[in-house]
Amino acid sequence: MEKEFDEMPLAERQIDSSKVFEGRLLHVYKDNIVLPNGHKSTREYIKHVGAVAVVAIDDQNRIAVEHQFRYPFHKELLEIPAGKLDSADEDPLEAAKRELREETGIVAGSYEYLGAFYPTCAYSDEVIHLYWAKDLSYGNRELDEDESINVEMIDFDAFVDMVLSGKVQDGKTQAAVLQVWTRMHK
């Protein structure tokens, strides 16, 4: 069955931009724009410094998983270690090493880059750089005073089953874990 789809121009053009909310975490902008069809419209979005997330798997095929309370959902979620860049020009690999060490105490002998993950392309410019950390050794955690995270090592194949059965809702965790499983099996 073949089907031809019409093509249309897609690009949107900025007229002006203004900051509408400046918080401790969130920086919200509202731009006036011109749509591809010439109509005027607005776009509201968040500017984000960028982040990293790490699939860390040890020599017993166990993945490091965090239990963290996520306020927008008012519940604990299961996630891979992750965190924001210190600044927009920080090397994401250095941020990945730092976040993994601080949150879990784990130091990895090697890192494989899994690519960029855009969590919310409709209303945030956040990019999360995904990594696969290997050759793990265990040290001590260094959580910030106000940071609360519990760490658990879970069999990687069992965790993939947890993703597929709906027990892991966090988006970056789903994508990064399934990227690793697919790379292992494709």
Place this chain on the structure above:
Amino acid sequence: MEKEFDEMPLAERQIDSSKVFEGRLLHVYKDNIVLPNGHKSTREYIKHVGAVAVVAIDDQNRIAVEHQFRYPFHKELLEIPAGKLDSADEDPLEAAKRELREETGIVAGSYEYLGAFYPTCAYSDEVIHLYWAKDLSYGNRELDEDESINVEMIDFDAFVDMVLSGKVQDGKTQAAVLQVWTRMHK
């Protein structure tokens, strides 16, 4: 190698909540909270009505993919068909059928639920319900006047390779496509 991790309490408690920005799209809140260690802090987050996204694969093993301009990144992204719920109490499956039909013209004979995807659990309560649509037939698209989307049918295994090689950055698309590939091969 075994490693014991200390456990700590995780839950955060709301003191009060206020809306700090009410836009056309974004609804931003700032809450005062109590951390598990008793310290006071704030949480800034977006309230979102919820959304759906659909992996639609036809009888030639081709996936329906959209080219859409995403303003926060000022570029076109490759994404699976997706859209917001009309209201918080809309049945997500009905929304999935509507968005797939309006954006691509495709009607599916059956849907498999892939679970909930939280794109941005740190600062948004958005839930994207992921579906796998099968037994496709093609009709006409019904884009909104101000909506610009180009549709392409791509071999599913080639598209999985595009995800793995970094050509598909959209988060929901990565997770949903790899969920389907993993379900096909695990």
